[in-house]
Amino acid sequence: MARNDLQGSLDLLVLKTLSQMGELHGYGIVLHIQRASDDLLSVEEGSLYPAVHRMEQSGWIRSEWKMTETNREAKYYRLTPAGQKELIKAEKSFEQLVKGIRSVLRYA
Amino acid sequence: MSIFRRIVNSFHRSKLEQDIDRELRSHMEMRIADNIAAGMSPEQARRDALIRFGNRTAIREGITAVDAELIFDSLWREMRYAMRQLRRTPAFTITALVTLVLGIGANVVVFSVVEQLVLKPLDVPQPSGLYSVAHATHGYDNQSYPDYLDFQNKNSTFSDLAAYRIQFAGLAAGSAAYKCWYYRVSGNYFDMLGVQPAHGRLFHASDERGPNSAPYIVLSHNFWASHFDADPRVVGTAVHINKHAFTVIGIAPSGFHGTEVFIWPDFWMPIVNTPDDEGTGFLSNRAMHNLFILGKLKPDVTVQQATDNLNAIARELALQYPATDDDLSARLVKPGLMGDSFGGPARSFLAAVMVLAFLVLLAACANLASLFAARTADRSRELAIRLAIGSSRWHVLRQLLVEAVLISVLGGALGTIFSTALLRAFTRWQPFPEFPIHVTVNPDARIYFVALLLSVGSGVIWGLVPVRQVWAADSAQVMKSSAGAPLNFRSFAFRDLLLCIQITLCTLLVTSSFVALRGMQRSLRAPLGFQPQGAILADTDLHMGGHSDKSSTMMQKRMLQEVAGIPGVSAVGIIDERPLGTGGSSTTVYRQGTTDFRASNSVFGAKYFSISPGYLNAAGTALLTGRDFNWQDNAGASKVAIVNETFARALFGKMTALGLRFTLGDKAECEIVGVVENGKYDSITEPPRAAMFFPLEQNPDSDTTLVVRSPLPPAEIVPELRNVLGKIDPNLPFTFHIWPDALGFVLFPARVATTSLSVMGLLAAMLAVTGVFGIAMYSVSKRAKEFGIRVALGAQPFQLMRSALSRPVMLLLSGSAAGLLLGSIASQLLAQIVYQATSRDPLVFAAVMATMIILGLFAMWIPAHRALGIHPAGLLREE
Numbered sequence: 013m014a015r016n017d018l019q020g021s022l023d024l025l026v027l028k029t030l031s032q033m034g035e036l037h038g039y040g041i042v043l044h045i046q047r048a049s050d051d052l053l054s055v056e057e058g059s060l061y062p063a064v065h066r067m068e069q070s071g072w073i074r075s076e077w078k079m080t081e082t083n084r085e086a087k088y089y090r091l092t093p094a095g096q097k098e099l100i101k102a103e104k105s106f107e108q109l110v111k112g113i114r115s116v117l118r119y120a
Numbered sequence: 121m122s123i124f125r126r127i128v129n130s131f132h133r134s135k136l137e138q139d140i141d142r143e144l145r146s147h148m149e150m151r152i153a154d155n156i157a158a159g160m161s162p163e164q165a166r167r168d169a170l171i172r173f174g175n176r177t178a179i180r181e182g183i184t185a186v187d188a189e190l191i192f193d194s195l196w197r198e199m200r201y202a203m204r205q206l207r208r209t210p211a212f213t214i215t216a217l218v219t220l221v222l223g224i225g226a227n228v229v230v231f232s233v234v235e236q237l238v239l240k241p242l243d244v245p246q247p248s249g250l251y252s253v254a255h256a257t258h259g260y261d262n263q264s265y266p267d268y269l270d271f272q273n274k275n276s277t278f279s280d281l282a283a284y285r286i287q288f289a290g291l292a293a294g295s296a297a298y299k300c301w302y303y304r305v306s307g308n309y310f311d312m313l314g315v316q317p318a319h320g321r322l323f324h325a326s327d328e329r330g331p332n333s334a335p336y337i338v339l340s341h342n343f344w345a346s347h348f349d350a351d352p353r354v355v356g357t358a359v360h361i362n363k364h365a366f367t368v369i370g371i372a373p374s375g376f377h378g379t380e381v382f383i384w385p386d387f388w389m390p391i392v393n394t395p396d397d398e399g400t401g402f403l404s405n406r407a408m409h410n411l412f413i414l415g416k417l418k419p420d421v422t423v424q425q426a427t428d429n430l431n432a433i434a435r436e437l438a439l440q441y442p443a444t445d446d447d448l449s450a451r452l453v454k455p456g457l458m459g460d461s462f463g464g465p466a467r468s469f470l471a472a473v474m475v476l477a478f479l480v481l482l483a484a485c486a487n488l489a490s491l492f493a494a495r496t497a498d499r500s501r502e503l504a505i506r507l508a509i510g511s512s513r514w515h516v517l518r519q520l521l522v523e524a525v526l527i528s529v530l531g532g533a534l535g536t537i538f539s540t541a542l543l544r545a546f547t548r549w550q551p552f553p554e555f556p557i558h559v560t561v562n563p564d565a566r567i568y569f570v571a572l573l574l575s576v577g578s579g580v581i582w583g584l585v586p587v588r589q590v591w592a593a594d595s596a597q598v599m600k601s602s603a604g605a606p607l608n609f610r611s612f613a614f615r616d617l618l619l620c621i622q623i624t625l626c627t628l629l630v631t632s633s634f635v636a637l638r639g640m641q642r643s644l645r646a647p648l649g650f651q652p653q654g655a656i657l658a659d660t661d662l663h664m665g666g667h668s669d670k671s672s673t674m675m676q677k678r679m680l681q682e683v684a685g686i687p688g689v690s691a692v693g694i695i696d697e698r699p700l701g702t703g704g705s706s707t708t709v710y711r712q713g714t715t716d717f718r719a720s721n722s723v724f725g726a727k728y729f730s731i732s733p734g735y736l737n738a739a740g741t742a743l744l745t746g747r748d749f750n751w752q753d754n755a756g757a758s759k760v761a762i763v764n765e766t767f768a769r770a771l772f773g774k775m776t777a778l779g780l781r782f783t784l785g786d787k788a789e790c791e792i793v794g795v796v797e798n799g800k801y802d803s804i805t806e807p808p809r810a811a812m813f814f815p816l817e818q819n820p821d822s823d824t825t826l827v828v829r830s831p832l833p834p835a836e837i838v839p840e841l842r843n844v845l846g847k848i849d850p851n852l853p854f855t856f857h858i859w860p861d862a863l864g865f866v867l868f869p870a871r872v873a874t875t876s877l878s879v880m881g882l883l884a885a886m887l888a889v890t891g892v893f894g895i896a897m898y899s900v901s902k903r904a905k906e907f908g909i910r911v912a913l914g915a916q917p918f919q920l921m922r923s924a925l926s927r928p929v930m931l932l933l934s935g936s937a938a939g940l941l942l943g944s945i946a947s948q949l950l951a952q953i954v955y956q957a958t959s960r961d962p963l964v965f966a967a968v969m970a971t972m973i974i975l976g977l978f979a980m981w982i983p984a985h986r987a988l989g990i991h992p993a994g995l996l997r998e999e
Contacts, residue, residue, distance in 0.1 A: 038143065039150040057147065058174035061140070062182040069190050082153065086146045 022055070022063050024106050027099040030073060030091045037086035038064060064089065072098045136187075140180050148173060195522075202523040212495055213527065215890060216488050220531025220578070221538060222883050223484030228539040228563075228571050230477040230876075234470050236561045242379055242456050245314035246416075250379075251423065252456075253281070253413040253430065256449035261458065262409040265391070265402055267437065267448060268306075271413065274433045277426040280312040281415040286383065289395055290664040290853060292360040298347060299853060300361075300386040303378050307334070307390055310372075312416055313379070320355035320370030323390050331403055334390040335366045341374035343386040361395040363666040379414055381456040384558055406444035407785065414455055423452050446718040469873060472949065476632065476880045479625050481578060483884060486622035487891045489582035490615045492524065494898045496586035513591060524583025525576055532575025536568065585618070616927065619895050620935045623972075626888035627939020628946060630971055633881025634964045635947045640874040649764070649799015650699065651740030652859035655829050657698060658841060662822035665852040672822045675848070677751075679826060680732060682844045688832040693735025696821035699727075699801045699811075700866045709771070709810070710783040717785055724770055726763075726810035727801045730819045736762075736796060738827040746778050746794030753793075753815040760815065762794035767810035790814075803866055827859075834858050885975055892979035896928040900983045904990055912992035924987040925980055936972040940965070 029044050030036060036044065041064075042055050067073050072095030078088045091099070148169050155165035173179075206213045241247035253271065254261040263271075265283065272281040284305040291300045303309075307325040315322065318341055327334040337359070339348070348354045358365050366389070377384045389395070391411075392403065402408040417426055430450035437445040457466060496503070503516055543561045662672045676694050683692045708722035733749045735741075744765065753760050761782075768777035777792045784790065790812075798808050826845075830837045838856050845854055900907075907920055944960075 037146070037150075039147045056174065057151070057172050058176075058179040059182075061144065061179055062186050065140075065183045066186045066190065069187065080150070082150075084146060084149060084153075085142075086150070087143045 021106065022060075023067060024099070024102040025053070025055070026060075026064065026067065027072065027091065027095055027102060030089055031096070031099055035088045035090045037080070037088050039086070041089070067095070070098075071095075136184065137180060140183050144173075144176060144179065198519055198522045199526060201519065202526050205523055206527060209495065212491060215491065215894065216527050217531045217534065219484045219487055219887065219890060220528055220575070221535040222886065223481040223535070223578070224532045224571060224574050225535035225539040225542075226477045226480050226880070226883060227574055228536050228567060229542055230470075230474050231570050232539070232543055232561050232563055232567050233559075234474055235564075235566060236559070237381060237457070238454075238467055238470060242381075244376065244379065245316075249279075249417040249419070250313075250455050251415055251417065251426070251452040252454070253415055254451045254453050256431075256451045257447075261412065263411050263413050264406045264409050264444075265411060266404060266406045267445065268411055268413050270437055271415075271430055271433060271450075274436075275426075275429050277418060277421045277429040278415040279418045280308055281413055282306045282309040282312045283391060283411040283413050284309060284379065285391070285411050286378075286380070286385065288661070289362050290661075291386070292363075293348070293357075296347075297853070298386075299855075300343070301383065302337075303385050303388045304391045304393075305388055307392075309388070310338075312414075315376055316373060317370040318373045319352045320368070322370050322372070328390055328392045330392065332393050335364070335393055336369040336390060337361070337366050338370045338372055338388045339368055340372050340377065340384070340386055340388075342377075342384060344371045345374075347386075361389075362663050364395045366393075366395070379412075379455055380458065382559060406441055412458070415452075427452050442718045473876050473880070476629060476877070479629060480880055480883050480887070481574065483622050483625040483629070483887045483891075485578045485582045486618050486625065487887055487894070488524075488578075489585040490618040490622070490891065491894050492520075492582055493585050493615050493618070494894070496520065517587060517591075520586055521580065521583045525579035528575045528579025528583075529572070532571050532578075535575075536563075536571045539563075615895065616931055619891055619928075620931050620938075622891045623888055623932055623935025624939040624942065626884040626891075627936045627968065627972055628942045629884035630881045630888075631940055631943025631964070631968050632946055633877040633884075634967050634971075635943070635961070636874050636877040638961055638964050640870050643804050643870060646800070646804070647797070648700065649741055649797055649801075652863060654831065655739065655827055655859040656834055656837060656841065657857040657859055657862055658826040658828065658845065659698075659855045659857070660824050660852050662824055662852070665849050667822060670820055672824070673817050673820050676732065676816060676824055678848055679824070679845065680734070682848060683826060683828060683841065686837070686840050686844060688837060688840075689828055689830045691734060691738040691829040693738035693827050694732040694816060695735050695739070695825050695827065696730040696816075696823040698825045698827070698862070699729070699799055700804070700863055701825075708785050709767075709812075710785070711771070712781045712783055712789060714783050717787065722785075723782075724810055726767055726812050728812050728814060728819075730816045730821045731762075731813045732816045735813075735827060738829050740829070741799065742797045744795045744797060745776070746792070748794060749813075749815040751817070754817040757818075759788055759790045759818055760793045761790040762796055762813040763792055764796050764811045765798050766808045767812055768792070768795050770810055800866075804870060885971065888972070888975050889979045892928055892932060892976055893983065895931075896925060896980050896983035897986070899927065900924050900987045907987055907990045908992040908994075911990055917988050920987055920990075921984055925984055928980060928983075929976065932972065932976045936969065939972075940968055943968070 025045050026041055029041050029048075033040070033044060038060055039057075042057055042060060045053055045055050064073070068075055068089070072092060073089045074092050075087050075089050077085060080086050151169040151172065152162075152165045155168050156162060160168065242250060244250070252261070253263065255263075263283070268281065268283045275281070282305060284303050286301065286303055288299070288301055291298050307323055307328040310322040311324055317338070320338075322338055323334060323336050327336065339354070344350060344354065352371075354368055355370060356368065358367055360366070372388065378388070402410060415426070417423070427450060430452075434445070434448040434450055437448055506516055507513065540563045543563055547558070547560050547562070549559070662675055665675075667675055680692055680694060683689060706725045706727045709724055709726050710717065710722050714721060731749065733751060733753075736743055736748050743762075746762070749760070749762070763771075763777065771777070771782055772780055777795055779791065779793075781789050781791050796813070799811065800806060801809060801811055826841075828837065828841060841856065842854065845852070903924065907915075907924070910920065
């Protein structure tokens with residue numbers, strides 16, 4: 013559970029970002045999460061990469077080196093079908109987590 | 121496949137790290153660019169990017185750690201699942217483990233011995249480039265000292281050549297006296313091997329200045345520790361060797377035990393010194409072949425170049441000394457096994473045993489493969505469900521493979537533990553108390569590596585068998601049918617094939633061991649040329665009592681008189697070295713009238729012995745024609761000899777040999793006065809060879825073996841014998857043997873061969889039983905429902921048996937037939953190692969067939985019982 017909380021939510025954010033944006037590099041993912049959360053969430057830039065690598069190794073995402081619009085080389089990530097399934101699972105479990113925490117908070 | 125990619129990643133760390141660096145750099149650059157666009161100075165922009173990013177090295181390590189974690193995670197998950205599966209089927213797990221322990225254990229033991237004897241270099245400080253110089257003709261590996269010197273001085277391919285011989289002497293220090301085995305070595309011996317003393321000094325080439333110039337000895341570390349309490353003050357003291365004074369100049373380092381793998385000598389002495397009355401004549405006699413030569417190749421010289429170089433020298437010597445060096449030639453062999461005389465047969469025997477051990481493992485794998493295939497078929501529903509809910513075929517297969525490798529590695533580990541225990545016992549074992557022989561086999565990293573390789577290899581072999589089953593599985597089809605569905609005929613046929621292969625291999629092994637056993641039995645019954653039963657031997661060397669060869673005869677005569685007077689002694693005689701002992705010499709024989717005594721003009725080489733009158737009677741050697749020696753055949757009389765049948769036939773054909781003459785290499789003519797039966801002289805397995813006997817007085821020798829025949833039990837006669845001989849010379853040490861026991865040494869190779877082949881055969885038989893049992897049991901349990909219905913409908917026990925067991929019986933018969941055929945082919949190879957092994961022996965054929973049938977009946981007993989005991993009502997209730 014403890015592991016699922018923190019790591020799981022970072023995984024969820026990355027998977028969701030990729031499912032919305034299609035294809036994105038690491039820096040882009042950081043910017044998107046920040047922007048989409050109205051600056052409420054800021055991903056620690058360094059800690060993103062181990063998570064992304066693990067997801068790639070687990071077969072949830074695929075990567076490819078490409079050029080950005082500003083002509084810089086960057087590694088672009090995209091969701092795989094397995095990642096799609098994982099996203100659905102992660103969303104469900106997150107909703108349950110939120111529900112659970114909310115009911116505990118309301119109990120008093 | 122990702123597990124492989126991850127493992128590959130962990131080997132290609134640098135490539136992965138480059139990739140990570142590139143990605144992190146690109147991230148930093150984009151952040152800096154954005155910062156500048158937002159109005160920061162380049163300096164500020166970079167600082168901000170770095171702070172946001174954190175420690176780059178730590179991040180890189182974090183990313184690579186993910187890989188290791190994932191590998192460990194998924195493997196661990198699969199292992200735990202595999203463990204659970206194996207625990208759920210203890211019968212399968214235990215059968216598999218036992219099979220693997222036997223198969224892998226046998227291979228580890230055999231490989232360890234092979235490594236020790238064949239693969240490992242000599243246990244000396246600088247073993248590289250060391251070779252033994254043997255003759256080109258196999259079996260004659262001793263060289264003469266002058267030839268050694270010529271090889272040493274004239275060659276251009278060796279950095280050094282050393283000579284050594286191994287001998288036996290009495291060593292007296294203070295009031296204590298010991299019988300010792302020792303090396304006589306050329307002065308450069310220690311320097312060539314790079315040996316440094318533990319105490320004192322070693323001798324060098326510069327110490328040799330002609331015969332008897334270096335009365336020094338170097339003690340072995342073991343001998344020093346066990347007989348001199350490891351006291352360093354022993355260096356510099358005098359000891360007496362066969363009554364000659366020598367100085368102990370140093371102690372060899374611990375662990376150094378000369379240049380023979382098996383033999384642990386007590387000390388080393390310069391070869392130019394002689395502690396007995398054999399004299400130093402051999403130092404200048406080219407005809408006396410009594411040395412082993414060990415050479416160290418110069419760097420960059422090939423074995424072929426060195427061999428050619430020595431052979432060129434040998435040809436020169438043959439021209440220069442035609443009488444003695446006519447047939448001189450050189451061949452380089454791996455050192456440590458008595459030139460090549462022991463090494464050759466040992467190597468081919470070990471190769472054969474290794475093949476057999478490997479066959480045992482293959483049979484074990486075939487056994488496990490059929491069990492595993494059956495088990496996979498039983499689990500087909502589980503596997504089908506896993507495939508149906510989205511598991512990939514590869515994933516399912518990997519799970520099965522992890523199970524197979526897991527159990528193989530477990531079995532391999534257990535097998536290795538057992539075999540190391542066995543090898544430890546083997547190392548402590550001293551087969552012959554009177555010889556300093558140890559076979560030290562210490563399992564090392566290489567052996568553990570081989571064990572691991574065998575385990576994983578065999579796991580993969582039998583773990584991959586269900587691949588086809590998993591690949592071809594149609595999950596919908598499998599799930600529709602119930603667990604008790606009729607068997608898939610094709611996959612059953614595949615398992616049948618495996619069982620058939622297994623039985624073939626097992627029959628092959630059983631046949632080999634029977635052939636070897638039979639050969640051993642036959643060679644034990646072959647006539648020896650003497651009757652060991654009821655005879656006692658008393659060995660000594662009169663040199664140890666300070667007698668010379670010449671004065672020996674007087675002593676020997678006295679011994680014969682005194683011993684013959686002991687009540688209960690029916691016959692007594694003396695021979696210099698007993699046949700089938702460890703010594704004995706041979707020399708070349710020429711026709712009468714030969715003038716050119718070069719070796720190629722000789723008729724043959726013959727073993728020769730010196731015997732007293734009465735020896736033939738005491739030893740039980742039958743005199744076919746002529747007379748025994750008497751004391752009138754002395755130094756003054758004309759030279760006479762008794763020869764064996766082979767000798768007589770080879771020299772004179774069908775003519776009667778009595779009264780005819782032949783000539784020896786020293787130009788002495790001998791008249792034949794008697795012909796005796798053939799015998800065995802060097803080994804049980806030798807073909808008939810020529811031998812001759814000379815009277816002791818015409819050919820005196822200090823080596824003395826009294827052969828005492830008596831109807832009394834040895835326990836009564838030996839003390840009396842010891843008493844009588846002690847009175848003649850109290851200082852003379854005697855060794856007593858019961859003659860049949862003394863033959864242990866010559867029977868040893870055949871015993872080892874037969875034991876190892878029997879063990880392999882036994883292992884194979886056990887595997888055959890488990891294989892047949894497994895498959896018969898499986899087919900009965902699968903068809904229990906069908907049998908129940910048939911019993912209910914009135915089937916007779918015989919009909920049930922026929923349908924339950926016809927298939928296993930068919931397999932057993934066809935496998936045995938194939939194995940017997942292969943076995944008879946393989947036995948022809950075996951015949952070269954085990955004396956008198958032949959496959960064309962109806963007894964062997966019958967024994968193999970009977971064994972396989974008994975094994976089959978034994979294996980099918982329980983399944984057949986179960987098939988007959990099926991109760992229809994009980995089965996119906998179960999369903």
